[in-house]
Amino acid sequence: MSSTETGLYDLGRLDLLAAQDTPIHRVDPRAKIIATMVFVVVVASFGRYEVVALLPFLLFPVSLAALGNLPFGYLARRLAVAAPFALLVGIWNPLFDRRAMVFADHFVAGGWLSFASVAVRFLLTAAAVLVLVGSTGLSALGAALGRLGVPRVFTAQMLLLYRFLFVLAGEALTMHRAWSARTSSRRAMSLRSYAGLLGQLLVRTYARAARIHAAMQCRGFSGELPTTRSWRFTVRDGAFVVGWVAAFAALRLYDLPQLIGRQILAVLT
Amino acid sequence: MSAVGIRVRDLGFTYPDGTVALEAITFEIAAGESVAVVGGNGAGKSTLLLHLAGILMAARGSVDVGVTRVQRATLTEVRKTVGLVFQDPDDQLFMPTVREDVAFGPLNLGVRPDEIDARVQEALGAVGALALIDRPSHRLSFGEKRAAAIATVLSMRPGVLVLDEPSSNLDPRARRRLIDLLRSLGTTLVVATHDLDLAAEVCPRTIVLYGGRVAADGTTPAIFSDKRLLERTGLEQPLSMRACPVCSRGA
Numbered sequence: 455m456s457s458t459e460t461g462l463y464d465l466g467r468l469d470l471l472a473a474q475d476t477p478i479h480r481v482d483p484r485a486k487i488i489a490t491m492v493f494v495v496v497v498a499s500f501g502r503y504e505v506v507a508l509l510p511f512l513l514f515p516v517s518l519a520a521l522g523n524l525p526f527g528y529l530a531r532r533l534a535v536a537a538p539f540a541l542l543v544g545i546w547n548p549l550f551d552r553r554a555m556v557f558a559d560h561f562v563a564g565g566w567l568s569f570a571s572v573a574v575r576f577l578l579t580a581a582a583v584l585v586l587v588g589s590t591g592l593s594a595l596g597a598a599l600g601r602l603g604v605p606r607v608f609t610a611q612m613l614l615l616y617r618f619l620f621v622l623a624g625e626a627l628t629m630h631r632a633w634s635a636r637t638s639s640r641r642a643m644s645l646r647s648y649a650g651l652l653g654q655l656l657v658r659t660y661a662r663a664a665r666i667h668a669a670m671q672c673r674g675f676s677g678e679l680p681t682t683r684s685w686r687f688t689v690r691d692g693a694f695v696v697g698w699v700a701a702f703a704a705l706r707l708y709d710l711p712q713l714i715g716r717q718i719l720a721v722l723t
Numbered sequence: 724m725s726a727v728g729i730r731v732r733d734l735g736f737t738y739p740d741g742t743v744a745l746e747a748i749t750f751e752i753a754a755g756e757s758v759a760v761v762g763g764n765g766a767g768k769s770t771l772l773l774h775l776a777g778i779l780m781a782a783r784g785s786v787d788v789g790v791t792r793v794q795r796a797t798l799t800e801v802r803k804t805v806g807l808v809f810q811d812p813d814d815q816l817f818m819p820t821v822r823e824d825v826a827f828g829p830l831n832l833g834v835r836p837d838e839i840d841a842r843v844q845e846a847l848g849a850v851g852a853l854a855l856i857d858r859p860s861h862r863l864s865f866g867e868k869r870a871a872a873i874a875t876v877l878s879m880r881p882g883v884l885v886l887d888e889p890s891s892n893l894d895p896r897a898r899r900r901l902i903d904l905l906r907s908l909g910t911t912l913v914v915a916t917h918d919l920d921l922a923a924e925v926c927p928r929t930i931v932l933y934g935g936r937v938a939a940d941g942t943t944p945a946i947f948s949d950k951r952l953l954e955r956t957g958l959e960q961p962l963s964m965r966a967c968p969v970c971s972r973g974a
Contacts, residue, residue: 466859466861466862469819469820469859469861469862470859470862473820473857473858473859591819591820592819593818593819593820593823613819614817616819617817617818617819620861621813624813624861662813662814665809665811665814666814666817668773668778668809668814669807669809669814669815669817670817670827671778671798671802672776672778672802672805672806672807672876673802673827673828673831673875673876673879674799674802674803674828674831674832674879675827675831676831679818679827680826680827680830680831681823681830682822682823682826682830682836682839682840682843684836
């Protein structure tokens with residue numbers, strides 16, 4: 455199977471992961487959304503040169519992924535796909551921010567610290583969102599966001615966009631197979647072939663989206679995507695939110711790595 | 724919903740590029756009747772079905788489903804009555820899981836939440852796909868997608884079931900299950916198909932379309948016995964009606 459096909463199949467794996475039954479999957483999606491939102495806000499609230507103080511926050515995505523049976527390798531691959539965009543944001547910092555800062559008893563250019571901080575923040579927030587989707591599923595997330603007050607038009611757009619991604623991927627896969635079947639050598643696709651394929655992909659995807667819309671209309675679609683799920687926010691879900699928010703607050707107020715370092719030094723000296 | 728009849732009067736439709744797809748189509752289908760719509764490629768079968776479900780609107784003539792004229796103002800009513808299964812099941816399935824896809828129609832119809840699950844189970848059970856209930860729709864095999872697509876419409880309990888090429892790409896066992904299902908439904912059935920053997924088994928009546936017009940309308944055995952008509956309209960006799968070459972040779 456080509457890397458293109460593998461990538462396209464990989465796209466749907468989050469749905470399969472979301473269909474599991476684990477303690478994390480059973481938590482009300484609203485609880486997971488609230489905890490993740492607080493997590494993102496707290497991580498974003500750190501100073502631009504903070505790096506080490508952010509590391510304990512890995513506990514949130516790592517523990518949820520472990521308890522939710524989400525493969526770390528798969529999550530890492532997904533994060534790697536988005537990483538270049540985040541790194542592009544911070545890559546200029548070492549060039550423009552050259553002030554001297556102390557880090558682990560060494561002088562370092564402030565730009566490198568802020569670059570590292572951007573990278574760690576991206577890793578934390580993207581991993582948390584990926585774990586949220588992988589342990590909940592996009593349809594349940596859409597329904598939960600609706601119950602949290604997000605206008606239905608946005609949640610419907612989100613779900614349809616997600617569905618459209620698979621339509622696009624399916625069409626791309628078919629066209630890639632057709633191209634491969636008529637390509638005698640292993641050479642890369644020419645720019646001219648790319649242009650033709652992209653144009654065809656757009657037309658074919660549009661036509662299929664129109665047919666899907668017609669099918670939706672046939673079954674009474676009027677702009678809202680109804681859901682069969684009925685979640686009940688239990689005490690356990692409340693404890694999940696309160697527990698994590700308390701942990702985030704503690705990690706925000708106290709620099710855990712520094713405290714541990716001091717304790718170790720005190721013991722050693 | 725109990726079976727509902729259909730009346731099509733002088734229906735005509737031309738696509739925006741100027742292609743005349745339907746011309747002066749007239750027929751009536753009684754409530755509970757099963758009718759096959761057959762014809763070669765481009766005969767107008769799919770376009771006709773889209774008119775029955777109100778996806779396309781009659782440019783000329785009219786379509787009535789029961790006592791309801793198909794027009795923009797009555798679309799909600801029409802879609803409660805007519806269930807259309809598309810040719811490509813990938814067009815029919817758009818929700819993340821089979822359960823949500825099958826529940827989509829009833830939820831939009833305002834069916835009570837406590838009744839939804841029973842409808843989903845019933846529809847998936849009817850097509851032999853209950854095991855797929857929590858699978859992501861886009862990860863199914865083609866045959867499974869076809870079964871799920873039919874279930875998405877059955878769960879709405881339509882008065883008229885309209886299917887576009889329901890047996891295409893199905894393996895023999897899935898096709899046999901489909902035939903048995905269609906024969907057991909008891910609703911008004913309109914099946915556009917190239918599978919004339921399926922038409923012969925499921926539909927006592929057949930309408931032949933050719934060049935966007937009704938070339939013939941009669942009992943299925945009579946239509947499929949008329950070799951000149953079949954040849955003229957780009958069709959051929961179903962295998963089940965032809966003499967077996969092996970048996971004939973031995974006779």
